[in-house]
Amino acid sequence: MVQPPILAARSSVTGVALQGEPQQGGGLIFLDGELSEVALDDDESSSFLAMVGNLDAVTVSACPGCRSRILAAVALVDLLDAAPPHPRASELVELADEAPTLHVYLVDEGSDCNHEAWLDPGYDEWADAVES
């Protein structure tokens, strides 16, 4: 399917934010590892990533093959506080504030990555959190 130019342009903006992963898109789900989750759709994920710029500063461990990662909850709240307003930011702040492990688990819904290259011990923690 050929993308209209405006969508192609937005994808390339997202690609910059994601540091060299220009083909990726799709929704993101933020989990606290227990009961709560905040799911962003494609558009919300794009605008969220454009807004925060780069999650690396708040990333504890990340899959090299997709956008799935563990975020430091306190640092995520600081990042959201400092970023321009986003419609879902208050929900993410609430999730991060109440995260029992002080970690927030980000699931890349737009990827069919099997996380094989995520060799860091963080992967086990992430996999446990997202499967529970």
Ligand SMILES: [Zn+2]
């Ligand atoms: Zn992955």
